[in-house]
Amino acid sequence: MTQAKSRWQSTILLPVFLPAVIVIFLLVVGTISNPELAGQAFARVLAYITQTFGWFYMLAVAFFLVFIVSVALTKWGHIKLGPDHADAQYSFPTWFAMLFSAGYGIALLFFGVAEPVLHYAAPPDGAAQTVDSAKQAMQIAFFHWGFHIWAIYGLVGLVLAYFAFRHGLPLSIRSALYPLIGDRIYGPIGHTVDVFAILGTMFGIATTLGLSVAQINAGMHYLWPSIPVNVTVQIISIAAITGLAIISVVAGLDKGVKRLSIVNMVLAVLLMSFVFIVGPTIHILESFLQNTGSYLNNIVERTFDLQAYSRSDWIGNWTLFIFGWTIAWAPFVGLFIAKISRGRTIREFVVGVMLVPSLFTFLWFSIFGDTALHLIMNEGYTALIGEVQADHAIALFRLYEVLPLSAIVSFITVILIITFFVTSSDSGSLVIDSLASGGSMNTPAWQRVFWASAEGLVASVLLLAGGLSALQTMTIASALPFSIIMMIAALGLWRALVIEGHHDRSLRQDLQSSRSSITGGASVWRRRLAGLMRFPEREEIENFMATTVHSAMQRVQEELERQNWDASVMVDEGHSRVYLEVKRNDQIDFVYEIRLVERKLPEFAFPEIDHKSDSDRLYYKAEVFLRLGGQSYDIYGFEEQDIISDILDSFEKYLNFLSVSPGSLPWNMEEHDEMLQDDPTEDVLENNPDADAKQ
Numbered sequence: 001m002t003q004a005k006s007r008w009q010s011t012i013l014l015p016v017f018l019p020a021v022i023v024i025f026l027l028v029v030g031t032i033s034n035p036e037l038a039g040q041a042f043a044r045v046l047a048y049i050t051q052t053f054g055w056f057y058m059l060a061v062a063f064f065l066v067f068i069v070s071v072a073l074t075k076w077g078h079i080k081l082g083p084d085h086a087d088a089q090y091s092f093p094t095w096f097a098m099l100f101s102a103g104y105g106i107a108l109l110f111f112g113v114a115e116p117v118l119h120y121a122a123p124p125d126g127a128a129q130t131v132d133s134a135k136q137a138m139q140i141a142f143f144h145w146g147f148h149i150w151a152i153y154g155l156v157g158l159v160l161a162y163f164a165f166r167h168g169l170p171l172s173i174r175s176a177l178y179p180l181i182g183d184r185i186y187g188p189i190g191h192t193v194d195v196f197a198i199l200g201t202m203f204g205i206a207t208t209l210g211l212s213v214a215q216i217n218a219g220m221h222y223l224w225p226s227i228p229v230n231v232t233v234q235i236i237s238i239a240a241i242t243g244l245a246i247i248s249v250v251a252g253l254d255k256g257v258k259r260l261s262i263v264n265m266v267l268a269v270l271l272m273s274f275v276f277i278v279g280p281t282i283h284i285l286e287s288f289l290q291n292t293g294s295y296l297n298n299i300v301e302r303t304f305d306l307q308a309y310s311r312s313d314w315i316g317n318w319t320l321f322i323f324g325w326t327i328a329w330a331p332f333v334g335l336f337i338a339k340i341s342r343g344r345t346i347r348e349f350v351v352g353v354m355l356v357p358s359l360f361t362f363l364w365f366s367i368f369g370d371t372a373l374h375l376i377m378n379e380g381y382t383a384l385i386g387e388v389q390a391d392h393a394i395a396l397f398r399l400y401e402v403l404p405l406s407a408i409v410s411f412i413t414v415i416l417i418i419t420f421f422v423t424s425s426d427s428g429s430l431v432i433d434s435l436a437s438g439g440s441m442n443t444p445a446w447q448r449v450f451w452a453s454a455e456g457l458v459a460s461v462l463l464l465a466g467g468l469s470a471l472q473t474m475t476i477a478s479a480l481p482f483s484i485i486m487m488i489a490a491l492g493l494w495r496a497l498v499i500e501g502h503h504d505r506s507l508r509q510d511l512q513s514s515r516s517s518i519t520g521g522a523s524v525w526r527r528r529l530a531g532l533m534r535f536p537e538r539e540e541i542e543n544f545m546a547t548t549v550h551s552a553m554q555r556v557q558e559e560l561e562r563q564n565w566d567a568s569v570m571v572d573e574g575h576s577r578v579y580l581e582v583k584r585n586d587q588i589d590f591v592y593e594i595r596l597v598e599r600k601l602p603e604f605a606f607p608e609i610d611h612k613s614d615s616d617r618l619y620y621k622a623e624v625f626l627r628l629g630g631q632s633y634d635i636y637g638f639e640e641q642d643i644i645s646d647i648l649d650s651f652e653k654y655l656n657f658l659s660v661s662p663g664s665l666p667w668n669m670e671e672h673d674e675m676l677q678d679d680p681t682e683d684v685l686e687n688n689p690d691a692d693a694k695q
Contacts, residue, residue, distance in 0.1 A: 012447065015191040020198040020436065023419060024458060027474075029459045029500040042473035049476050050316030056305055057476075060483045062303045065151035067490050068158065068350055069235075077347030081158075081233035082165040086343040096356055098261040098340050106212045106420045107145065108268075108364050109413065113142045114395035116369030117388045120376070124314045130386075134373050135294065138287065141365045142295040143302045144322045148360045152326045152486075154353040158339065159489045159655035161349070162496070165342045170439025173197040173331055176489030179496045193485055194435050194454075197331035200482045201435070202458055204328030205428040209459035212421045213237045218393040219414040223407065229391070232310055235460045241418055242456035245425035249448045260423045267416040268607050271409065272367050278403050279371040288366035295362070299672065326478035327483050335431045353612025374400050413537045425452055535619035536636060538629050541596050545622055546571075549594050553580040556651075577625075580647065581653075590654045592647050593625040594635065624649060 031038040071077070080086055090098070105429060119137035126132055159176040169175035173189035213234040220227045227233060248260060276284060307315050341349055372395070375381040381402060388395040398415060400406040431453040433443045436451075462474060536544075553569045557580060560567040566583040579593035601617045621634040624646070635643060 011437040011440045011443045013194075013436060015188070015189075016194045016198070016438065019191075019195045020202075021454075023195075023199060024202060024454060028457060028461050028682065033463065035464045045477055046316065049480060050313075050320055053480060055317060057320050057323050057327075057479070057483065058304060058306055058328075060487060061148050063487065064155045064490070065148055065303075067494075068151050068155050068354070071158070071493070071497070072347045072350035074497075076347060076500070079162075079166070079346050079500065081161040081338075081344055081346065081349060082342045083396050086165075088341075088343040090340055094262065096265075096342055096352065098336075103438075106208050106215075106424060108361065109417055109420065110211050110215050110393065110397065111141070111145070111398060111535065112364055112368035112438065113372045113399050114388050114392040115144070116365065116378070117372050117385060117395060118392070120373055121385045124312070124318075125310070132379075134377065135291075137373070138369060139294050139298060139302070139366065140290040140318075141369055142291055142362055142609055143299070145361045145365070146295060147299070147354055148303070148323065149326050150354040150357055152323075152330050153333045153337060154350060155486060155490060156330040156339035157353065158346065158349060159493045160335055161338035161341050162493060164338065164439070171335065171338065172435055173335075173437030175439065176492045179492045179499070180488065188580070194438075196478075196481050198432050198435050200328040200330070200478040201332040201428060201432050202455065203478045204325060204332060205326055205424060205455050206459040206462055207328070208424050208476045209421060209455065210237060210463050212417050212424075213241075213463075214461070215393040215396070216241075216414060216417050216421070218391060219397055219410055219417065222394065222397040223410055223414070231463050234463055238456045238460050238463075241421050242425060242452060245429070245452050245456075247423045248422050248430045249452050250445045251424035252621065254427045258486075260419055260426075264416065264419050264423060267412060267419070271413060271416065272364060274405075274409060275399075276367050277370055283374055283674060284366050284370055287370040288363060289541065291366060291370075292362055295549070304660050321476060322412065323573070324479035327479035327486070328475045330486065331435065331482065332428045332431045335434065339430075350573065368396070368399065375399070375402060389551070413640055420475060425455055428452075428455060430642070464525040472686050535601060538596070538598070538620045541620040541622050541636060543574065545576075545596065548638070548640050549622065549635075549643060550578055552631065552640045553578065553592070555640070556580060556647050566607045579625075581591075584652070588627065590651060591627050592624075594622050595625050595630075597621050597623045597630075624650075643674050 008053075088095070116134075116137045119140050120133050123127055123133040123136050126136065156173075160171060160173070163169045163175040163178060164171040169178055169185075172190075172194055174185040174193045175405075177185050177190065177193065184190065185193075216237050217227075217229050217234050220233070221229045337353060341353075344352070372384060376384055379402070384395075384398055387398050397410050400409050400413075403409065415596070426448075432451045432455075433447045434440060437443050437447070550569065557567040557569050558581060567580065569578070569580050571578050576596035577593055579591055582590040584590070598618045598620050601619050607618045622636040623634055624631040635646065638646070
């Protein structure tokens with residue numbers, strides 16, 4: 001009964017939920033009441049933002065790229081997004097498949113052929129339909145969908161993962177502001193930030209859904225000409241596929257999104273491989289290398305190119321729209337990437353999020369875009385230009401017409417667009433629901449269903465109000481305030497990393513010297529050597545922790561209390577740990593913890609045992625854990641005085657950190673306990689005997 005009740009119990013944070021829903025509701029009602037007038041208003045807003053704030057968008061995106069690369073290259077790159085002992089939650093292939101599917105799988109299918117062809121036919125500079133315009137078209141496509149896009153996603157994901165998994169703050173956009181405004185993130189400022197994040201995510205997803213159903217409609221018309229291409233069919237498609245998204249979102253992250261993401265990647269790679277094999281293979285390889293080099297060579301110039309001396313609508317219809325679309329999507333994709341990136345280092349995160357997807361994107365555009373340009377320039381398939389200009393969504397299917405097995409490949413493509421659609425919708429629903437619940441990661445299914453339905457409704461309404469133009473307007477408009485929030489969040493992350501640098505130097509600068517103090521006496525080193533050859537049972541470690549360790553901690557606690565420090569000793573039997581906690585007002589708490597950890601019995605132990613037949617035999621250790629994770633040494637066998645000495649060594653470094661740090665992020669033990677209980681890496685530590693090497 002209790003479990004059934006929890007499935008329906010709301011986790012909604014009303015100060016965030018209500019403003020977001022009211023704005024969305026007013027937009028929907030206003031648009032439905034007069035779609036034509038709404039469309040005209042959207043067009044005026046789009047023109048104003050493009051002309052007035054275009055420079056700001058370009059400057060912001062450049063800042064995001066430089067910032068995230070700089071952070072990865074610094075000494076902070078080794079910091080884990082989670083406790084120091086945490087392992088990655090997902091394997092790299094699964095991780096990449098999930099972030100790619102959520103990121104922009106639909107965009108590649110929609111623009112992979114259309115964008116190079118459109119830029120070739122109408123380049124922003126120079127003569128059209130020339131070799132130079134073909135080169136320029138591919139450089140622009142690489143620029144629009146390369147490093148800049150993933151820098152935007154990566155920055156939001158990095159900020160969220162760092163503060164949520166490293167410091168126990170809510171998995172919400174507001175947490176990025178903690179180093180700047182402190183506990184006020186839980187008040188009106190934090191609520192406002194999350195409202196903007198929800199609105200940006202909602203309109204970004206609506207844009208994606210609008211583009212995808214347009215392409216689905218084009219594909220269905222291509223396969224079955226009796227199906228017309230119109231808004232009615234597209235809205236029916238939104239309704240049907242939103243139903244599939246609801247099924248997936250109820251299934252949850254692992255069962256729904258993870259499985260669909262893997263299916264998406266497999267189908268995408270199959271399509272890409274097919275076109276690569278039957279298309280101009282050598283030309284694709286040559287153009288891939290040449291275009292990548294040209295992109296890298298001209299990346300700085302294109303980053304700051306606003307067509308200041310040749311003002312046109314091109315920059316707003318293309319670069320600003322794509323960057324604005326990405327910024328609007330950043331809360332969604334960033335939070336989703338953060339959720340699946342726990343346990344990775346900052347450097348691993350940045351390289352994985354930016355380099356791998358970007359290279360995949362370059363290859364995708366080289367295979368599909370350069371194949372289309374090759375057919376136009378060398379095979380005389382010039383009719384493709386007019387068809388793509390008339391309907392962007394039909395581009396990919398017109399390319400298939402000149403390739404073998406076109407009907408089968410087109411059908412697979414429609415299926416892939418649908419699965420990308422479902423993945424984007426259910427991933428977005430999970431993220432928006434989390435934002436509307438104050439960062440809660442475990443929300444009832446009915447809330448996710450509500451947001452999935454709202455996404456379909458908003459996409460349908462915007463299609464009625466002017467199609468792609470209305471979608472572009474809402475995307476760019478919602479991205480403007482959030483780009484400012486992203487800049488502030490980047491500064492917050494920088495400040496937090498500076499603080500952590502002080503923490504790292506003061507608390508962990510020399511583990512070897514700490515060990516030497518532990519093992520200083522002649523009798524101590526002999527006991528430690530004997531301990532290395534001992535492989536105790538669980539009961540021995542538990543008894544050691546309950547007696548010697550607990551007594552040592554209590555003695556330190558009593559002395560600290562006599563000196564007016566707020567200290568306490570806690571026993572957590574559920575997780576087999578005992579810890580000493582010292583609280584200092586708004587500063588980081590000191591925690592010294594001994595945890596029972598199980599390990600597989602090594603082969604050099606008990607040579608009389610047949611380790612092959614008894615491979616599951618375990619032994620146990622009493623390992624030291626500090627605030628940032630495991631310290632990779634065992635104190636079993638130490639006497640009470642030795643443990644006190646070890647506690648004081650760690651406490652001395654903690655005090656040094658407080659004296660040199662300009663500020664600190666307050667972690668409390670309740671949040672630490674929740675992270676510990678929810679942390680899947682704990683199971684890895686306890687059940688993976690090979691985890692020693694990773695420690």
